[in-house]
Amino acid sequence: MTLTPVLTRYWDEPRSWTLETYHRHDGYRALRVALATDPDTVIDTVKLSGLRGRGGAGFPTGTKWSFIPQDSSGTGAGGKPHYLVVNADESEPGTCKDMPLMLATPHALVEGVVIAAYAIRARHAFVYVRGEVVPVLRRLQAAVAEAYDAGYLGRDILGSGFDLDVVVHAGAGAYICGEETALLDSLEGRRGQPRLRPPFPAVAGLYASPTVVNNVESIASVPPIVLHGPDWFRSMGGERSPGFTLYSLSGHVTRPGQYEAPLGVTLRELLGYAGGVRAGHRLKFWTPGGSSTPIFTEQHLDVPLDYEGVAGAGSMLGTKALQIFDDTTCVVRAVLRWTQFYAHESCGKCTPCREGTYWLVQVMERMEAGQGTAADLETLLDIADGIAGKSFCALGDAAASPINSSLKYFRDEYLAHFLHGGCPFDPARSALTAEGGVR
Template structure:
């Protein structure tokens, strides 16, 4: 399967981030098409395209927009205001697609925001951006200023009578704020913690008003759908997972980076484009959607990387962060590092996650250091079971999933840590690597 650069087609151009470059490549044509339609027609077009959320859950974008209660044809006619919030708090370990997109083509997001806000009859939109990425923040703010000056934001956009104010908000650095309701609490000035649902954001979101929360890539994909049509978009991918998307390859791969391809491409095909696993080494395990998804092994190289294919194989497509690990990697050490991240980032609101992630780290530390017992493997599974599906939000699931899957695929390696009093990948125990682990 070949790559399909759409969002990334001119990332390598000088000053790709400017309004002039964006317009030279058809920028804001999608907005012109949208403003010639009614808001309901725009929602219908996005529905017909089959565009699914690119933030991890894969929920149909147009359907999500249609959940917003519509009281009148324009924002001024609504009994309560509607809000659009873009989740740019990209912080999943291994995930790096939204930040490069915003650095290279921020106007794709701005145009998508105007179209989405018009569709849901919103006059106020927000981008919640991870505060640590200051260069991205400045790049996006500059693009927003350009859009205001060119009449793509503000009052009477392009003579349509539609008004939109866009605010770029920098978060303070919390993984939990990637969860949409925690993001809304943070945006309102409160501590970022997930809300009890229902009510869902479409009914009572930002400031208790109907709100759509979408990922950066989801919104940035909308302009091309409007400009080129639903049939063009559906010509890529498959029936249930149509279109193109960004796959992030990192780790032990010859050429790490962003690879834009149709949904349904396999890791084997992506590795061919990326030069394969680094020279002299072989694939051991990998993540299909970031560290919060169950891991895959070399036997999963031909799993279609779409929502249905990955789910059928026992994992989740998530953010399409493909972290590649070769045979030199200790799976126990890798999983412990991920677990330390989740324990640190747990907001502490619910007991299963707050206590469970702490104990996962303690047990994994014993196992890696060689002071654990074989019974610790069952303890790990028991603690993971007490978290999985029982925590307040998906952070707990993300902490438990790589543990359960790594034990399923590499139980012998965990046992070797117990039997040999430490990590068999430690240089002092390197002789254990010669045939003693399967």
């Protein structure tokens, strides 16, 4: 399978982020096509393309747009305005696709925002960006200013009669705000915590009004679809998971970075482009979609990296954050670090997640230090079972995922920690084989 650079096709150009460069690469041509089309037709075009949300869940984007109640005035029940919110709070460990996209080609996102807002008849759009990434914030704000000056934002866009204002909002750096309803609470000025659903954002989202929340990559993929058509988009990827997407390779790989390929490519193929696992080592385990997805091992190298293929193998595609770990990595230590992250980022709203993540850390720290027992492994599984599917939002599932999957594939390595009185990967101790068994 070959790479398909669409979003990334000119990331390497000098000043790729400017409006001038974007114009040279069909910039805002799709917007002119969309504004000359009925909004419902734009929604149907995105539906026909089969574009699925690139933020992790993989929900069909066009279908999500169609949930917004529409009438000719562009308002929902009770005359409430519609809102578009772009989730740019990229904070899943291992995920690094949206920030480079906004840094390299912010106008791709801005054009997608205008088209999406036009389709759902929204007059205000918000881009919620992770606040720590100041260069991205500045780059996106500059692109929005350029778009206003060029007539792509503001009043009567390109003489179409359509008005749109875009606000770039800096988040306060909470992982939980990647959850769409927590993001909406944060955007409204409240503490970022998940909301009870229903009502769903399409009915009562931002300011209790109909709202669409989409990921950066999802929105940036819309202009090429509008410009080239659904059939062109469907010519890549699979039947149920069509199109191109960004895969983020990080960790023990020769050339880490963003690789844009059709959905359904395998890690074996991507590693071929990335120069393979670093010299002198072999693959031990990896995540298909960030730390919140069950880990895979060498036996999963040929699993198609699309929504159905990864789910069929027992994990989730998620944000396509492929974290690669070689045979020098201690699984227990890696899982401990992830578990500490989830305990730190738990918003504390629900008991299973607030208490469960705390106790997972306590047991994992004891295990990693070589002070655990075989009974602690069952304790870990019991705590994880008390969190997964029982917490208020998916953070609980995310915390349980590395625990369950690492014990499934590397139980011997956990046992070796207390058999050796500490981490066997310490040079002073016996090593483990890449398969997790004791030498």
